[in-house]
Amino acid sequence: MRFWIAPHLAFLVQWLRILGLDILIWEKESVLREAGEAVVQWDRYPLPLERTRVPRITLSARGRVALLKEFFQLTGVQPERSGMFKRCLRCNTLLIPLEPEDARKKWPDLPPYVFQTQKRFNWCNVCRQLFWAGTHVQNMIRALEDWGIIIKETAPQDSLITP
Numbered sequence: 654m655r656f657w658i659a660p661h662l663a664f665l666v667q668w669l670r671i672l673g674l675d676i677l678i679w680e681k682e683s684v685l686r687e688a689g690e691a692v693v694q695w696d697r698y699p700l701p702l703e704r705t706r707v708p709r710i711t712l713s714a715r716g717r718v719a720l721l722k723e724f725f726q727l728t729g730v731q732p733e734r735s736g737m738f739k740r741c742l743r744c745n746t747l748l749i750p751l752e753p754e755d756a757r758k759k760w761p762d763l764p765p766y767v768f769q770t771q772k773r774f775n776w777c778n779v780c781r782q783l784f785w786a787g788t789h790v791q792n793m794i795r796a797l798e799d800w801g802i803i804i805k806e807t808a809p810q811d812s813l814i815t816p
Contacts, residue, residue: 673736748775
């Protein structure tokens with residue numbers, strides 16, 4: 654399912670993409686083409702959709718964590734660890750899993766320490782960016798656990814960005 658987020662909720666986009674959701678920012682010209690697409694808006698700033706039959710989800714919570722929780726409650730989507738870190742945080746493209754040698758070919762400037770310590774990488778064919786599970790990934794997971802968005806559990810680092 655694809656969600657179009659109202660521009661004033663753009664601060665949620667990266668968190669939702671981290672959780673593996675297909676998220677784009679809605680613009681006036683945006684046309685929902687596929688079944689299962691919906692616009693997510695905030696009751697404080699409703700979008701001009703009154704005369705359209707665009708499916709919409711209206712959030713009313715205040716604050717990032719409350720908005721994320723309300724989003725999942727209203728959509729019925731259950732965030733799971735297995736779906737995390739599958740999309741590019743910049744462009745929303747599905748990432749391509751790479752082995753270390755393939756990652757080094759795509760990104761010759763890969764720091765030696767990263768090459769030696771990481772077992773899995775993800776590549777964005779659109780942005781031409783390489784991703785791996787460094788401490789920032791652990792920090793994002795810890796934040797999502799602390800917020801109650803995902804269930805706390807321990808997982809080995811190399812499984813965080815596997816396909």
